Amino acid sequence: xxxxxxxxxxxxxxxxxxxxxxxxxxxxxxxxxxxxxxxxxxxxxxxxxxxxxxxxxxxxxxxxxxxxxxxxxxxxxxxxxxxxxxxxxxxxxxxxxxxxxxxxxxxxxxxxxxxxxxxxxxxxxxxxxxxxxxxxxxxxxxxxxxxxxxxxxxxxxxxxxxxxxxxxxxxxxxxxxxxxxxxxxxxxxxxxxxxxxxxxxxxxxxxxxxxxxxxxxxxxxxxxxxxxxxxxxxxxxxxxxxxxxxxxxxxxxxxxxxxxxxxxxxxxxxxxxxxxxxxxxxxxxxxxxxxxxxxxxxxxxxxxxxxxxxxxxxxxxxxxxxxxxxxxxxxxxxxxxxxxxxxxxxxxxx
Amino acid sequence: xxxxxxxxxxxxxxxxxxxxxxxxxxxxxxxxxxxxxxxxxxxxxxxxxxxxxxxxxxxxxxxxxxxxxxxxxxxxxxxxxxxxxxxxxxxxxxxxxxxxxxxxxxxxxxxxxxxxxxxxxxxxxxxxxxxxxxxxxxxxxxxxxxxxxxxxxxxxxxxxxxxxxxxxxxxxxxxxxxxxxxxxxxxxxxxxxxxxxxxxxxxxxxxxxxxxxxxxxxxxxxxxxxxxxxxxxxxxxxxxxxxxxxxxxxxxxxxxxxxxxxxxxxxxxxxxxxxxxxxxxxxxxxxxxxxxxxxxxxxxxxxxxxxxxxxxxxxxxxxxxxxxxxxxxxxxxxxxxxxxxxxxxxxxxxxxxxxxxxxxxxxxxxxxxxxxxxxxxxxxxxxxxxxxxxxxxxxxxxxxxxxxxxxxxxxxxxxxxxxxxxxxxxxxxxxxxxxxxxxxxxxxxxxxxxxxxxxxxxxxxxxxxxxxxxxxxxxxxx
Amino acid sequence: xxxxxxxxxxxxxxxxxxxxxxxxxxxxxxxxxxxxxxxxxxxxxxxxxxxxxxxxxxxxxxxxxxxxxxxxxxxxxxxxxx
Numbered sequence: 026x027x028x029x030x031x032x033x034x035x036x037x038x039x040x041x042x043x044x045x046x047x048x049x050x051x052x053x054x055x056x057x058x059x060x061x062x063x064x065x066x067x068x069x070x071x072x073x074x075x076x077x078x079x080x081x082x083x084x085x086x087x088x089x090x091x092x093x094x095x096x097x098x099x100x101x102x103x104x105x106x107x108x109x110x111x112x113x114x115x116x117x118x119x120x121x122x123x124x125x126x127x128x129x130x131x132x133x134x135x136x137x138x139x140x141x142x143x144x145x146x147x148x149x150x151x152x153x154x155x156x157x158x159x160x161x162x163x164x165x166x167x168x169x170x171x172x173x174x175x176x177x178x179x180x181x182x183x184x185x186x187x188x189x190x191x192x193x194x195x196x197x198x199x200x201x202x203x204x205x206x207x208x209x210x211x212x213x214x215x216x217x218x219x220x221x222x223x224x225x226x227x228x229x230x231x232x233x234x235x236x237x238x239x240x241x242x243x244x245x246x247x248x249x250x251x252x253x254x255x256x257x258x259x260x261x262x263x264x265x266x267x268x269x270x271x272x273x274x275x276x277x278x279x280x281x282x283x284x285x286x287x288x289x290x291x292x293x294x295x296x297x298x299x300x301x302x303x304x305x306x307x308x309x310x311x312x313x314x315x316x317x318x319x320x321x322x323x324x325x326x327x328x329x330x331x332x333x334x335x336x337x338x339x340x341x342x343x344x345x346x347x348x349x350x351x352x353x354x355x356x357x358x359x360x361x362x363x364x365x366x367x368x369x370x371x372x373x374x375x
Numbered sequence: 376x377x378x379x380x381x382x383x384x385x386x387x388x389x390x391x392x393x394x395x396x397x398x399x400x401x402x403x404x405x406x407x408x409x410x411x412x413x414x415x416x417x418x419x420x421x422x423x424x425x426x427x428x429x430x431x432x433x434x435x436x437x438x439x440x441x442x443x444x445x446x447x448x449x450x451x452x453x454x455x456x457x458x459x460x461x462x463x464x465x466x467x468x469x470x471x472x473x474x475x476x477x478x479x480x481x482x483x484x485x486x487x488x489x490x491x492x493x494x495x496x497x498x499x500x501x502x503x504x505x506x507x508x509x510x511x512x513x514x515x516x517x518x519x520x521x522x523x524x525x526x527x528x529x530x531x532x533x534x535x536x537x538x539x540x541x542x543x544x545x546x547x548x549x550x551x552x553x554x555x556x557x558x559x560x561x562x563x564x565x566x567x568x569x570x571x572x573x574x575x576x577x578x579x580x581x582x583x584x585x586x587x588x589x590x591x592x593x594x595x596x597x598x599x600x601x602x603x604x605x606x607x608x609x610x611x612x613x614x615x616x617x618x619x620x621x622x623x624x625x626x627x628x629x630x631x632x633x634x635x636x637x638x639x640x641x642x643x644x645x646x647x648x649x650x651x652x653x654x655x656x657x658x659x660x661x662x663x664x665x666x667x668x669x670x671x672x673x674x675x676x677x678x679x680x681x682x683x684x685x686x687x688x689x690x691x692x693x694x695x696x697x698x699x700x701x702x703x704x705x706x707x708x709x710x711x712x713x714x715x716x717x718x719x720x721x722x723x724x725x726x727x728x729x730x731x732x733x734x735x736x737x738x739x740x741x742x743x744x745x746x747x748x749x750x751x752x753x754x755x756x757x758x759x760x761x762x763x764x765x766x767x768x769x770x771x772x773x774x775x776x777x778x779x780x781x782x783x784x785x786x787x788x789x790x791x792x793x794x795x796x797x798x799x800x801x802x803x804x805x806x807x808x809x810x811x812x813x814x815x816x817x818x819x820x821x822x823x824x825x826x827x828x829x830x831x832x833x834x835x836x837x838x839x840x841x842x843x844x845x846x847x848x849x850x851x852x853x
Numbered sequence: 854x855x856x857x858x859x860x861x862x863x864x865x866x867x868x869x870x871x872x873x874x875x876x877x878x879x880x881x882x883x884x885x886x887x888x889x890x891x892x893x894x895x896x897x898x899x900x901x902x903x904x905x906x907x908x909x910x911x912x913x914x915x916x917x918x919x920x921x922x923x924x925x926x927x928x929x930x931x932x933x934x935x
Binding site for chain 2: 027028029030039042043045047048050067069070071072073074076078079080082083084086087088089090091093094095096098112113116196199200201202203206208209210211213221222223224225227228229230231232233234236237240279282283284285286287289359361362363
């Protein structure tokens with residue numbers, strides 16, 4: 026397969042093109058603009074639609090329209106833009122529309138800055154918009170995964186008829202790495218049973234209104250069951266040096282890359298440290314985390330670029346068996362491997 | 376079309392309103408005398424008469440017509456408040472042969488969705504927008520709309536709309552008429568039979584234009600809201616005539632669809648072989664170079680730094696590209712933050728056998744410093760025994776650290792001698808190759824078509840020379 | 854429904870009619886009236902007086918309720934529409 030040096034942001038667009046994504050609707054925002062730029066360069070060459078929407082809100086509603094019309098469709102943004110999109114994402118979830126949203130997180134709250142952060146965790150992983158819904162959330166940590174997980178995102182979106190986030194930060198988006206481009210998707214799923222495609226066979230209805238209280242409750246229960254199925258089937262994580270690890274670091278995205286370096290340094294001192302890298306944030310790998318204390322793990326350190334958003338979920342997963350420690354940086358600061366090593370040494374006396 | 380022999384519920388409506396909850400699946404949810412039903416009927420009739428029911432897709436808004444999808448036997452979407460034109464845009468792009476109808480009220484279209492309607496109109500999307508203007512928010516119980524008349528009492532203008540506080544009634548047709556793309560803009564009314572028939576003609580024309588892919592049509596219809604206006608339907612018709620029409624004059628503002636060609640959208644390429652071809656799979660080289668024996672570095676953690684415009688980023692990218700060709704794991708990370716917009720720039724490059732963890736080189740074992748501030752900033756990050764290549768053309772102060780290896784190269788000077796300072800990057804790449812012994816200059820040169828894709832032969836040759844000069848300088852002097 | 858009157862004539866579904874009176878006002882021959890009777894929803898519905906219709910279609914087009922009014926025109930052939 027051909028190998029190309031490319032930015033994570035560009036790799037996501039290649040992944041989308043290879044997955045048969047037929048339309049990209051987006052609004053410029055740093056540090057995600059390169060996704061729109063790459064889509065504007067690549068999509069027209071493939072006869073696909075690229076449209077720069079008038080707003081983030083318009084973009085997600087265009088996604089709603091294209092998804093309802095049975096097309097694979099994507100948008101990309103960063104924190105403030107995702108905040109604006111939340112109503113539309115809730116509509117997509119409530120209408121069971123498959124779509125892929127790439128969020129290249131930046132520093133917040135408010136205008137914050139354009140440095141890398143992971144402060145969108147709550148708003149993406151916990152739902153974010155109104156109502157009881159969940160997004161499937163994939164967290165790539167390399168340019169290769171920006172391509173591969175974007176392709177997977179389309180597959181999962183269609184499989185569960187649900188919005189899927191590709192959640193990462195500016196480091197992964199801006200970083201260039203070698204990407205092995207996979208084969209394009211051969212066959213797209215048939216959506217004629219529910220999509221609206223402008224013919225007699227597909228005079229369907231895309232809608233999230235349930236006026237009856239019991240009807241809406243039943244719909245929420247149905248969605249809840251779907252999310253439970255996703256939790257059962259789609260948990261993904263990666264283990265690094267975990268076989269004999271006594272100290273376990275947990276992280277995702279660019280943080281996990283730093284953790285890998287930190288683990289190497291600590292291992293070099295003869296200390297058994299490993300890393301659990303979360304690939305899916307919803308479904309959250311809670312069962313894997315829950316069994317960590319059952320072996321001789323003596324310390325769990327959650328490292329995140331947000332103020333305790335991730336460690337909350339880690340501790341929920343641990344269900345009181347142990348309490349995870351937290352090391353975090355924010356505001357555009359990426360923790361360095363040495364900082365983490367220092368923290369490990371301070372916490373666990375190694 | 377054959378002469379009608381009976382006027383009955385048009386086939387554009389569903390026989391039974393199956394999506395409507397409850398038992399009354401044979402009648403609408405609208406109040407007595409509401410104009411929505413009249414306009415619905417005109418649309419449903421036109422869809423039947425033009426035999427386009429099956430290929431029509433209706434976008435229902437938020438407002439009283441939120442349930443328009445109960446009635447039309449078409450494909451149906453219900454959209455978020457104000458967003459029907461955005462939804463319709465994508466629906467139309469996805470199904471270019473369909474007739475997309477965005478059906479909206481005044482709050483939905485002119486208030487919360489004001490920008491969406493303007494922008495869809497400005498793009499000339501192939502869709503019909505029916506804009507029901509009844510000067511009030513009906514669904515939420517009679518609040519002020521953007522089209523509420525001056526002095527008109529609503530539940531949120533209990534003393535009458537005061538232009539000094541609430542602004543003036545918005546004339547959407549006139550606003551849209553400022554744009555180039557729309558093909559048909561008209562305002563009609565339902566206040567008497569003559570005008571209902573004119574509305575019927577406007578509806579038919581707009582739907583015909585959509586079926587001929589003429590672009591964006593906008594039909595504003597002044598319509599009765601007897602409940603909101605607190606008057607009976609017949610009196611409401613009078614109120615349109617007396618109060619609304621002076622503010623919203625009935626007229627065709629634009630009709631130039633006859634001269635407009637059909638809008639054709641591209642056909643998506645989805646065949647895998649075709650996709651690979653378009654993405655250039657066959658042009659990527661899959662073969663690489665053999666790693667060179669005796670290389671002193673198992674891991675390169677390099678920081679390149681200098682002024683913006685000194686080719687800092689391209690030096691890093693070129694080295695990562697070359698490293699990739701030698702089969703190393705590589706990463707490149709630009710300095711990331713406000714400083715990327717001018718001033719100093721730097722990037723991190725890793726080239727190594729093992730998989731790469733953090734991409735940022737917080738402890739580089741090599742630095743290429745192109746100017747004095749960069750030298751000062753990054754020299755101190757170098758690990759002991761690390762290598763500092765610095766641009767001796769612009770840096771005349773000796774590095775202060777004694778525990779590192781120092782390699783001054785007149786990078787800018789060499790490039791300048793070659794006649795183009797833009798080749799500084801390749802001088803640096805050549806110097807890097809000589810210092811590390813990792814890359815062969817001839818092999819780097821063979822990558823010029825990749826590194827300078829789309830550039831002229833002259834540019835490539837110049838850069839090849841730059842690589843060689845940088846390489847030779849280091850080989851000669853160290 | 855069986856033919857009730859001479860063509861042309863309007864047929865108003867008394868149960869669907871919401872009694873808004875728009876058709877009464879729009880009828881050029883004044884052959885529609887509001888019934889003194891109430892339908893199941895409590896509306897005084899509109900009804901045809903039984904003669905004088907000229908088949909102009911006003912009542913059909915002004916009626917906001919899709920299935921409340923049917924107008925059988927002069928050239929209607931029985932059985933065309935059930």
